Amino acid sequence: MDFIELFRESFPSLLSGLTVTLKITALALVIATLLGLLFGLMSISNNKLLMFIARIYVDLIRGTPLIVQAFFIYFGLPTALDFKINAFSAGVAAVGINAGAYMVEIFRAGIMAVDKGQMEAARSLGLSYRKSMAKIILPQAVRKMIPAFINQFIISLKDTSILSVIGIRELTQSGEIIIASNYRAFETWGMIGIMYFVIIMLLSYTARSLERRLVI
Amino acid sequence: MDFIELFRESFPSLLSGLTVTLKITALALVIATLLGLLFGLMSISNNKLLMFIARIYVDLIRGTPLIVQAFFIYFGLPTALDFKINAFSAGVAAVGINAGAYMVEIFRAGIMAVDKGQMEAARSLGLSYRKSMAKIILPQAVRKMIPAFINQFIISLKDTSILSVIGIRELTQSGEIIIASNYRAFETWGMIGIMYFVIIMLLSYTARSLERRLVI
Amino acid sequence: GCAKKESSAANSNGKTKKKYIISTDATYAPFEYEENGKYVGIDIDLLDAIAKLEGFEYELKPMNFKGIIPALQAGQIDGAIAGMSITDERKKVLDMSEGYYESGLALVVKEGNNTIKSLEDLKGKTFAVKKGTAGAKFAEDNKEKLGVTIKYFDNTPSMFQEVKNGNADATLEDYPVIAYMIKVDPNSGLQIAGEKLTKNYYGFAVKKGQNKELLDAFNRGLKKLKENGEYDRIIAKYIKK
Amino acid sequence: MIEARGIKKKFGNLEVLKGIDFNVEKGEVLCIIGPSGSGKSTLLRCLNRLEEITEGTIKIDGEDIHDRKTDVNKLREKLGMVFQSFNLFPHLNVLNNITFAPVELKKMDKKQAEEKARYLLRKVGLEDKALVYPEKLSGGQKQRAAIARALAMEPEIMLFDEPTSALDPEMVGEVLQVMKDLARDGMTMVVVTHEMGFAREVADRVIFMDDGLIIEEAAPEQLFTAPQNPRTKDFLSKVL
Amino acid sequence: MIEARGIKKKFGNLEVLKGIDFNVEKGEVLCIIGPSGSGKSTLLRCLNRLEEITEGTIKIDGEDIHDRKTDVNKLREKLGMVFQSFNLFPHLNVLNNITFAPVELKKMDKKQAEEKARYLLRKVGLEDKALVYPEKLSGGQKQRAAIARALAMEPEIMLFDEPTSALDPEMVGEVLQVMKDLARDGMTMVVVTHEMGFAREVADRVIFMDDGLIIEEAAPEQLFTAPQNPRTKDFLSKVL
Ligand SMILES: Nc1ncnc2c1ncn2[C@@H]1O[C@H](COP(=O)(O)OP(=O)(O)OP(=O)(O)O)[C@@H](O)[C@H]1O
Ligand SMILES: Nc1ncnc2c1ncn2[C@@H]1O[C@H](COP(=O)(O)OP(=O)(O)OP(=O)(O)O)[C@@H](O)[C@H]1O
Numbered sequence A, B: 001m002d003f004i005e006l007f008r009e010s011f012p013s014l015l016s017g018l019t020v021t022l023k024i025t026a027l028a029l030v031i032a033t034l035l036g037l038l039f040g041l042m043s044i045s046n047n048k049l050l051m052f053i054a055r056i057y058v059d060l061i062r063g064t065p066l067i068v069q070a071f072f073i074y075f076g077l078p079t080a081l082d083f084k085i086n087a088f089s090a091g092v093a094a095v096g097i098n099a100g101a102y103m104v105e106i107f108r109a110g111i112m113a114v115d116k117g118q119m120e121a122a123r124s125l126g127l128s129y130r131k132s133m134a135k136i137i138l139p140q141a142v143r144k145m146i147p148a149f150i151n152q153f154i155i156s157l158k159d160t161s162i163l164s165v166i167g168i169r170e171l172t173q174s175g176e177i178i179i180a181s182n183y184r185a186f187e188t189w190g191m192i193g194i195m196y197f198v199i200i201m202l203l204s205y206t207a208r209s210l211e212r213r214l215v216i
Numbered sequence C: 001g002c003a004k005k006e007s008s009a010a011n012s013n014g015k016t017k018k019k020y021i022i023s024t025d026a027t028y029a030p031f032e033y034e035e036n037g038k039y040v041g042i043d044i045d046l047l048d049a050i051a052k053l054e055g056f057e058y059e060l061k062p063m064n065f066k067g068i069i070p071a072l073q074a075g076q077i078d079g080a081i082a083g084m085s086i087t088d089e090r091k092k093v094l095d096m097s098e099g100y101y102e103s104g105l106a107l108v109v110k111e112g113n114n115t116i117k118s119l120e121d122l123k124g125k126t127f128a129v130k131k132g133t134a135g136a137k138f139a140e141d142n143k144e145k146l147g148v149t150i151k152y153f154d155n156t157p158s159m160f161q162e163v164k165n166g167n168a169d170a171t172l173e174d175y176p177v178i179a180y181m182i183k184v185d186p187n188s189g190l191q192i193a194g195e196k197l198t199k200n201y202y203g204f205a206v207k208k209g210q211n212k213e214l215l216d217a218f219n220r221g222l223k224k225l226k227e228n229g230e231y232d233r234i235i236a237k238y239i240k241k
Numbered sequence D, E: 001m002i003e004a005r006g007i008k009k010k011f012g013n014l015e016v017l018k019g020i021d022f023n024v025e026k027g028e029v030l031c032i033i034g035p036s037g038s039g040k041s042t043l044l045r046c047l048n049r050l051e052e053i054t055e056g057t058i059k060i061d062g063e064d065i066h067d068r069k070t071d072v073n074k075l076r077e078k079l080g081m082v083f084q085s086f087n088l089f090p091h092l093n094v095l096n097n098i099t100f101a102p103v104e105l106k107k108m109d110k111k112q113a114e115e116k117a118r119y120l121l122r123k124v125g126l127e128d129k130a131l132v133y134p135e136k137l138s139g140g141q142k143q144r145a146a147i148a149r150a151l152a153m154e155p156e157i158m159l160f161d162e163p164t165s166a167l168d169p170e171m172v173g174e175v176l177q178v179m180k181d182l183a184r185d186g187m188t189m190v191v192v193t194h195e196m197g198f199a200r201e202v203a204d205r206v207i208f209m210d211d212g213l214i215i216e217e218a219a220p221e222q223l224f225t226a227p228q229n230p231r232t233k234d235f236l237s238k239v240l
C-alpha cells in the first residue's frame, strides 16, 4: 500500500475526526467564554465571597488534569446523581469547564489591562458599574485578550484529543484507530500533525491580522 | 477492600509515578527555559533570518500535538538517524522542546514588557547590547515572567502524562496500571487528582509569594 | 536499528548472555499486571521461564499498548508479549510466535441484563471497544451485518464503565481477561453473555525480519514448557479451571 | 452649592485628608494648589464619590452625598469631571465619546444628542474632529474633547484635576482658554492646578493644601502676592 | 567639539529631520526648544547613535561617529544621556545604578566606584539615598540620581532630553539647580527643554526647531526678546 492509497483510505475518516474536534472545541469555547466572563467579573468584584468562589473554581480546575475532569463528568456524576449524559455533551462540558478556568484569568488580565481611568471616567459621567463594564471596559478588554484567547483555543483544540478516554472519536482518536488497523504509524501521525498544524496556523494568522485591525 | 487499604497499597506506586512526573517536568523545563531564552532572543533580534528560525520553531511546535512530537523523537528520529535514545531522555526532550516553544513567547513578552527606556539607558552608558540584555533587561523580564512561567510549569506537568505512549511510567500511567489490577477507577483517579492538585497549588502559591517579594 | 546490532555483537561473543528489551502492557490482568510493585501474570511468568530455559536475559519494559507496535517497528524494543492476538494485519508488520494461549472474544454486558444472550440480540445496539484490539476488529467486521454503533476507548476501565453506566449495551473483551476480572472484582457490575464468540491465539512479537533468534528461542522454550508441565502450572496459577 | 465639613479620608492607615472644611458658591471658581501628595486629587474625588470619605459630610445643593440613600449615579450627573489623563474612550470616536452618556442616561435620542455634541465641539474648537478616534488627537485636543464630553451631561459643577499637567507646553494655552470661557459663562468650577497664572486670572478663591490640610485660603491676588503661612511661601517660591 | 552637517533622518517615509547643521563648542551650553514632534529628541538621540542618521555627518572631537569603524560603545562613554523618564534601573539601588557602568566598563574596582558614586550623590544632594531603590524616590530625586549615574562615566558632553517634563512643578527647581551647577563647572551640555527660564539663564545659545528644521539660532537674550522668525514668535507666545 503506497502513501497515495493510504491517504485516500484514511483521509475521510481523519476528516470526520477533525470535524468532531472542531465542533467540540468551538462549543466548548463558547461555554468557556461565558464561564470566563462570569467568574472573571466575580474575581474582580469587591465581594469577598464572589471572589472566593471564583478563586476556588480556577484553582480546582487548573489544579487537576482534564482527563480526571472528563472521567468525572462522564462516568462519575451520572453514577452519583443517576442521570444520563452522552459522550459528546460530556466532552464539550469537560473541555468547556476546563478552558473556562483559564479564561477567567484571561478575562481578569484583559480587564485589568484597561486603564483604571476608563472606569473612573465612565462612572463620573453617571453610568452604573454594570453599564460601564459592559459598554466601556469589556469592549477594550476583549481586544487585549485576543492573543491569549487564541492560545487557549489552540490548547483546547489539542486537549480535545484527551476525550478519547470517554470514547469520543476526534482527530487523534481517528488516527489511532487507523493505525491500529494498518500499523502505518508514521505516515498517519504525519497526516494528523499536518491537519492540526494547518488549523492552528489558520487560527493564529487570522488572529494576528484581527489584532492588527482592531488596535485602537 | 476499603479505601484505607486501597490507599496504602497504591500510594507507593503513585508516589513513584509522581516522582517520575516531577523529574521529567523539572528537567524539561530547564531545557525549555534555555530554548525559550535562545529563540526568544532570536525572535527580538534585528536579524531577519534569526527571527524567521525562531518563528518556525514556535509555529511548528505549537502547531502539532505533543504526542506526535514524542513519537517522532522516540521512534522516528532514532530510526531515521540510526541511534538509540532511552524513553526517559526522549520524554524529557519532547516535553522540553514542546514547552520551549511556549517559553519563547513568554520570554519575548517578558522582554517586551520591560520599558524600552531601560535598554536605551544601558546602551547610553556605553554597555554592549549583550551586557545590557543580560544584566539590565533580563533580570527585570524574569520577574515579569513568573506567572506565565508557572502556568507553563503546570501545563508541562500535566502534559507529561502523554509520555505513557513511549513507555514512561509517570503519575497518570501508574494510575492506569493500578486500575488495571484492582478495577477501582474512581478512587484511584481521585487520588491522582489530589496529587496533581497539591503539587499545582504548592507551585502556584510559592509563585505568588515569590512574585510579591520580587516586585520591584 | 541498534537493538539488532547489540544482539549480534553479543552473538559473536558466545559466552555472554544476550539481553533483550521486551515490552509489555502492564494493564492486562491476568496476562500482565502489577502486584505489590512487581509485574506478574501469565505472559510475564512464561517469558521468565522461557528466558531461563533458553539462556537469554531480558529487560521488561512496560508501556502503553498503543506504543508497543511503533516501538517494535522503530527498533526501540526487541520483542513484545502483551496478550497480543495473532492476526493477519499484525503479521504484515511483525513476526509472531506460535500461539501460546488460546483466547477468544466474550460478549460482556451489564450485570443483570439478561436480554442479550447472543450476537443476534445486539441488532441496532451500541458496542464499546478498545481501539487496536481484536474486539474492535470483530465489531468492525460485524458492523454492517448487525447494524451496531461502535464507540472506541483508550483503556479497558473506561470501556467497562461505559457499559456499567448504560451508555453502551455491550463490550467485547478477551475471554480470559474478563473472566478473571469478574472473578476478582465482585463489584464489577458486569457479566459475560453466552459463549466465547471467536477463537484466536496470543503470540509473542518481534519486528518483521529481525530478531529471528529471539523468536526461535521463544518457540523452542514454549514447546519445552508445555512438555515439562510448567506451562500448565503457570496457567493454573492465574486461571483456576 | 458645595458645603464640606470635617472631611477625613484614610487609605488603610494612611490619613490623606485630615479634616477639611470649605464651601463653593454657585458660579464660583475655586482653585486648589499644593505640593504633590498633599491630597488635592483625593479631595476632588471625594466630591463625586470616586472615593468614599472616612469622616465628615459633604453637601451638594443641601443633599448629603455620602448618605446611603443618595443615588450616586444621579449625583454624578450633576458633577462633570475632567482628568489629567483625559480618559477618552479609545474605542469610540469623538462624537460618540460625547453622546454616549446622554443617550444612555438621559434617554436623549441619538440625533438630538449629536446636535448637542456638535455644538459643544464648536465651543471647544474641535468641530472638524467629530468623527476622529481619540488616538489621532493631540493632547490638547483630547483634553478639549474630554471637557466637551463632561459638558454634554449639563453638569451644575465641573471638577478639574490638573487638566493641563499631561500636556505639551504649547497646548496648555488652548485648554486653559476653554476653561476660561466656561468660567466666564458662569459655570461653578473646582480646579486642581499647577498653572498659577490661570489661578491668578480666573479663580475667585484659591486654597493651598499641604499634607491633607487646608493651610491657607484667600483671594488669588492676596495668596500669590502676600502668602501668610511659611509653607505657602515656600511652595510658591518653588513653583513661581 | 560637536559638528553636525546636513543631518537628515527618516522613519520609514516620514522625514523627521530635514537637514540640520550646528556646532557645539567645548564648555558651551546649547538649549534646543520647539513644539512637540519637531524632532528635538530625535536630533539628540542621533548624537549618541540611539538613532542612526539617514544622511549627513556628525563629528565629535573630529571623529565621524556614524562611521562603520567607530566603536559605538566607546563613543557613548564620552556622552552622558539623561532622559525625560529617568530610566533608572529598578532592580538596583541608587548606588549600584551609579557604579554599575563604571565597574563593568572601566574595570574600576567596586570600592573606588562607590567612593566616586558617593561623591556624585553628594553633589546632587542625595547622599542619604545611596541604598534606596528607585521606586522609593520622588521624581526629582530620581532625575538627580540619573544625572549622577551619567556623570559617573566622566563624559565629556552631557545630553538632556526634557529632564524636567515628567516632574511635579515643585521638583523642577531642584533638578535645574543641579544642571546649573554642572554648567558652571564647565560641562559641555546639549539640553532639550521647555523651561524657558532655564534656557534664558544658563544657555550660551538657543536653537528653535520646528518640523525637522532649525528655524532660528541665537543667544538666549536675543531669541526670547526679539525672535526673528514668525514661527518662533508664535511658539514663544504660547509657552511664555
Ligand atoms: N488609592 C489609594 N490608595 C492608597 N493611597 C493613596 C491612594 N490614592 C492616593 N493615595 C495617597 O494619598 C496621598 C494623596 O494623594 P493625592 O493623589 O490626593 O495627592 P495630590 O495632591 O493629588 O498629588 P499630585 O499633585 O501628585 O496629583 C498620597 O500620599 C498618595 O500616595
Ligand atoms: N521610532 C520612531 N518611529 C517612527 N516615528 C518616530 C519615531 N520616533 C519619533 N518619531 C516621529 O518623529 C517625529 C519627531 O519626534 P521627536 O520625538 O523627535 O519630537 P520632539 O521634538 O522630541 O517632540 P516632544 O517635545 O513631544 O518630545 C514625531 O512625528 C514622531 O512621531
Ligand SMILES: [Mg+2]
Pocket: D040, D041, D042, D161, D162
Ligand atoms: Mg493629583
Ligand SMILES: [Mg+2]
Pocket: E040, E041, E042, E161, E162
Ligand atoms: Mg522629545
